[in-house]
Amino acid sequence: MIRFTAKLGIYFMLLDNTENGFILKSNFELKKAYFLFKIISNRALTNIGKNALELSLKLKLPILFIVKGTVFQQFCSGETLDESFKTVQKLYEKNVKSYLHYSVEGLENEESYDLSLKEVLNSIDFVAKRNILDFTVFKPTAIASSKILQKVSENKELDEHERELFDKAVERFNEICSLAHERDVKILVDAEESWIQDAIDQIVLKMMLKYNKEKAIVYNTSQMYRHDRLKYLKSLKEIAKKEEIFVGIKLVRGAYIEKENKRALKNNYKSPICDSKDLTDVNFNSGAEFILSNLTLFSFFSGTHNEKSIYKIIDIMESKKINNNDSKIWFGQLYGMSDNISFNLAKNGFNVIKYLPFGPIKKVIPYLIRRAEENTSVKGQTSRELELIKTELKRRKTI
Numbered sequence: 001m002i003r004f005t006a007k008l009g010i011y012f013m014l015l016d017n018t019e020n021g022f023i024l025k026s027n028f029e030l031k032k033a034y035f036l037f038k039i040i041s042n043r044a045l046t047n048i049g050k051n052a053l054e055l056s057l058k059l060k061l062p063i064l065f066i067v068k069g070t071v072f073q074q075f076c077s078g079e080t081l082d083e084s085f086k087t088v089q090k091l092y093e094k095n096v097k098s099y100l101h102y103s104v105e106g107l108e109n110e111e112s113y114d115l116s117l118k119e120v121l122n123s124i125d126f127v128a129k130r131n132i133l134d135f136t137v138f139k140p141t142a143i144a145s146s147k148i149l150q151k152v153s154e155n156k157e158l159d160e161h162e163r164e165l166f167d168k169a170v171e172r173f174n175e176i177c178s179l180a181h182e183r184d185v186k187i188l189v190d191a192e193e194s195w196i197q198d199a200i201d202q203i204v205l206k207m208m209l210k211y212n213k214e215k216a217i218v219y220n221t222s223q224m225y226r227h228d229r230l231k232y233l234k235s236l237k238e239i240a241k242k243e244e245i246f247v248g249i250k251l252v253r254g255a256y257i258e259k260e261n262k263r264a265l266k267n268n269y270k271s272p273i274c275d276s277k278d279l280t281d282v283n284f285n286s287g288a289e290f291i292l293s294n295l296t297l298f299s300f301f302s303g304t305h306n307e308k309s310i311y312k313i314i315d316i317m318e319s320k321k322i323n324n325n326d327s328k329i330w331f332g333q334l335y336g337m338s339d340n341i342s343f344n345l346a347k348n349g350f351n352v353i354k355y356l357p358f359g360p361i362k363k364v365i366p367y368l369i370r371r372a373e374e375n376t377s378v379k380g381q382t383s384r385e386l387e388l389i390k391t392e393l394k395r396r397k398t399i
Contacts (some may be wrong), residue, residue, distance in 0.1 A: 014314075015307050018392035020347050021340030024090060027396060033336075034389045036074055040372050041382040053365065064361050071368050075336040076103070077356035081126050084358040087335075091354055092132045095346040099135035099188065099332075100126070103357035103367040108145060110168070116142035117172045121179055128183035135219075135301075135330075135353065137188040138176060140200045144169035146192070152199035173203050174210075177218050181211040186248065188301065191221035193256050194272045195263070201232070205239070212245045216299035216328075219248030224284040225257060226272045233290055240297040250301035250332070251287050253280055285312050292316050292329075299328040303355075305338040305381055310345070324349040334371075337381070340388050 015021075022030060053063070078084035081100060088098040102119040120138045127133040140149070148166050151158060158166060180187040189204050191197060204220040211217050222229045233249065240247045254260075257273055264271035274280040284304065291298045292313070302313055310331065316322075322329070330351045333342050346352040357367055 014348065015310070015340050015344050017344050017347075018340060018388050018395060021343050021388065022392045023094060023343055025339070027393070030389050030393055032070070033074060034386060034393070036070060037382050037385045037389070041386065053369070067365065067368070068361050071372065072361055072364070075334070075368060075371050076358055076364055077335055078358050079360050081123065081358065084356055085130070087356060088130075088132065094343055095352070096342050097132065097134060097351070097353040098335075098356045099133070099137055099353055100356045100358055101137045101139075102359050104359045104363040108147075110165070113143045113145075113169070113172065117175065120176050124176070124179050124183055124185050124187070127185045133185075135186045135188055136180070137190060137355070139190045140173075140192055140203075141196070143172040143176075146196050149192075149196035149199040152202070153196050170203055170206075173207060177207040177211050181217050184217075186217055186219060188219045188248075188250055189221060191223045191252065191254070193263075194226060194260060197223075205236075208245055208247060209243055212248065214246075216246040216248030219250050219299070219301055221250040221252060221303070222287065223252055223254035223256075224287050225254035225274055225280045227274050227279070227283065228272060230283060230287055230290065233287055237290075237294055237297060246299065247297055248299045248301070249291060250303050251284060251291070252303040253284055253306070281306070281309065284309055288313050289316050292320060292322065295322070295326075295328050301330045301332055301353075303332045305333055305341065307341065307384075310341060314350075325351055327351070337385065 025033070053067070077087040077098075077100070084100055088100070091098055100123055102116075102123060104116075104119075116138070120136070120143070123136045127136050145165060148158065148162050148169070151162065152166060177187060179185075189200065192200060201220065204218060207218045208220070222232060224230075236247050236249070239245075254273070260273050261271050264273075274283055284306070288300070288302060288309065289312075291300045302310070304310065313331075317324070317326075317329070330353055331341070331345050332353045332355060333339075335354045335356045342352050342354060357364060359367075
């Protein structure tokens with residue numbers, strides 16, 4: 001796709017430059033990535049691999065070295081913060097920043113929530129000491145009970161014990177956001193399923209009112225496959241004007257579409273998900289345009305791999321004469337995916353950031369399985385990855 005950028009004054013294929021897109025990958029790494037995406041593109045092979053992996057772990061077979069050399073290296077930055085920082089530095093050399101996430105799935109108990117809290121606080125301190133990092137992130141259900149969040153979202157009365165646990169969860173949110181504010185580290189709060197999201201939205205707004213008075217420190221995540229999210233963004237604008245705060249928002253399409261639709265069907269209520277992918281795309285782009293039209297109040301984190309949406313955002317920025325490197329606008333992609341987007345945007349002066357999951361190999365396997373399943377369900381994404389890798393390998397053979 002050929003684009004025109006008025007700022008540069010030239011025609012160019014912004015996201016199609018594979019030489020720049022795969023600048024950090026060797027031929028061997030590219031071929032390995034091609035092999036992985038080829039498997040991921042096949043639902044049957046992905047299911048076989050998932051089942052084989054889960055069985056091998058139950059039987060305590062020595063397979064972690066295989067996982068480490070394949071999917072772990074593709075989608076994770078390391079097992080520890082220090083190990084992951086090597087990846088951070090490599091990316092930064094190409095003007096791509098990073099945000100690190102301890103991607104271990106927590107258990108539903110207070111001990112696990114406190115351990116997750118400790119990891120998030122450690123990540124904030126880690127970021128604060130390194131000037132090439134700006135953001136960190138956490139998952140609400142890693143520090144709070146999903147059952148209690150659901151009751152709060154449904155406006156159901158909590159008993160005394162549940163109220164105590166909910167207050168503890170809110171205090172964990174506060175401890176995280178307070179330290180982020182103190183250390184001047186931007187904190188992204190992940191989105192969850194719709195039936196617990198209202199409670200999360202309430203808590204995050206409370207944190208914004210407390211810590212976003214000078215600038216956006218706390219960012220909520222809005223899943224734009226939900227047809228009510230544009231209304232939510234508009235409500236935040238009114239609150240920001242009234243309360244004189246700044247709003248940080250990460251826009252994504254969403255991660256739980258099958259689960260959301262199944263639950264709605266089972267419980268006989270209207271699904272919160274847009275009726276089609278096209279409507280989701282329209283909703284995402286409308287949300288992006290709304291935020292970019294209100295940059296005096298909002299800071300914008302675009303979490304998408306959809307190239308059409310990225311071009312749309314660039315077009316809006318150009319029409320509104322917003323600089324490529326405006327500090328309130330970030331483009332984020334997952335580590336191991338869409339490098340053509342990340343490195344080409346960075347090359348052209350945009351603020352780009354990669355989501356870097358880390359953690360002990362065995363403990364991040366649930367994340368890796370979910371990543372494989374999500375890629376399997378997004379056929380266009382995996383086929384695009386395969387097409388770009390083939391193009392780059394072919395190009396390298398001719399030079």
